[in-house]
Amino acid sequence: MDVSHLFSGVLSGNRRHLAKSITLIESKKETDKTKASELLTMIMPYTGKSIRIGISGVPGAGKSTFIEALGKFIISKGHKVAVLAVDPSSQISGGSILGDKTRMEELTKEENAFIRPSPSGDSLGGVARKTREAMLLCEAAGYDYILVETVGVGQSEISVANMVDLFTLIQLPNAGDELQGMKRGIMEMADIILINKSEAENRSKAEIAKKQIEFALHLTISKNELWNCEVMLVSALTGYGIKEYVEKIEDFINKMKASGIFYDKRGEQNISWMWSHIMDTMKDNFISNNRVKGVLKEFQEKVREGKINPTIAGEELLKCFYSSIK
């Protein structure tokens, strides 16, 4: 299918064309890469109009069920919802933690929903780049809410927090518990923390968890002077709190837009995306360079054992690299 055909398909909101376009940007074939660049250039003027929301939480927190309930609610308000996933486990372990997106059976049936599993890739950087580009394609196709799901167990939250307008963390009503299993530092990136599974019978436990989390947040400075992280109770099962969560999202977005922070942040995200791409590419070029490859292992071992100064080892490797591309 040629690029202009895909382009008009995406713009008209055709889900099949959108899916094919995302497959194109995920492709590693050189001819596809050229086509993908063309397509991305063509859609740029039609991007940027959605609200981009990151959603993370440990396995078992009920992310998928929650996203399904949230997606249906947003659609019922007249919006279009795209769900993308960043799951580096899918290429590291061979198995995906987030699992098969088709679990979201009800949301899949909605005409105004588009669901796409995590792209495969060699690195988190690659997965993140593809997800960002998929996000732009979804925007061009008219999706005005983009939900980016990720698992709360590693570096992927930082990537996702850096590509969205608002980052949400899903917790369970047992905050003090070791099972909460949230890595340090991840809670600190959240704009909103949801305590899921807050059905009536868990409500008092959930209220305690809310107070504990609020207290822990209070010990540290907010990352945003116009917004203190909000802790809210929800239930994906009963729909409890979902309306309030969506209102809080709107409140956040309105405040950020009014202050200009919204646009500044997107601008900064774009710049840092460009630099990540440049530096990731240079590192790839460096590592796959034949002359570097020939000596890298030896240098790394000497550096690890403290037999050579790391700066000096770095200088030697840089000489190998630059001399071979001249």
Added chain:
Amino acid sequence: MDVSHLFSGVLSGNRRHLAKSITLIESKKETDKTKASELLTMIMPYTGKSIRIGISGVPGAGKSTFIEALGKFIISKGHKVAVLAVDPSSQISGGSILGDKTRMEELTKEENAFIRPSPSGDSLGGVARKTREAMLLCEAAGYDYILVETVGVGQSEISVANMVDLFTLIQLPNAGDELQGMKRGIMEMADIILINKSEAENRSKAEIAKKQIEFALHLTISKNELWNCEVMLVSALTGYGIKEYVEKIEDFINKMKASGIFYDKRGEQNISWMWSHIMDTMKDNFISNNRVKGVLKEFQEKVREGKINPTIAGEELLKCFYSSIK
């Protein structure tokens, strides 16, 4: 002064030679850089034997006074102490947050102490590299405790945490207070948290702060499965708790050495130092490349405004760079 002269001076523990050697590695002159490389290569076999401790805290937490008291205690036990500083504010604002190291008047008088202020540099990466190299020189000069001081207000803590064996955060006895001013995520890097200014009259406030911090830590997973962050009360003024802190350091180091984590961590730190140097250098080369310089600003603005896809802008800039060095 020639390199072999500096080398033997450093090895014999001569403080004047040590100071000159650090000045050499901080120099930007090309001839000095060659000499610095030679010197660093020569000292490598004599490095690695110290305990490297990072100490951070907000301005006003009493870091310098505490380090002075700590240094004197360690010296009284028959050790040699070097104090280095990482203070990126010294080149960003022109003024240094950590201020004049000569404030440590009593420690300066000790024969077994060596105190060096933060090097100047264009970037935190540069400052960190120089501090790492200064640390190696101090080790070669027989300093067996290296204290690296930094301010708890930015990225410098991450740099310091990545160059030491144990990271300590100094807090005040008003944990719940906004004045605590600690950026989110920094508390999470600490192996030991000290509540300073815990003199008798502040003891009950300090005990409450300790409990609050312990509770907040409990909500997150420890970064090290063999060690839970310890919260301890100290007073730089009266010396309260300093002996116990040093014993805790020894306990930590012994546990980490016994498990092998100590050596693994140092190996990993060396590797990541090498890679930081490679990537920082490549980024410097990239930014200062004339062909890139000519178009970078324009591309950055277009990227910021969402007029060009960041990946595509990155590709174009990479083409400029590589074509000009061929």
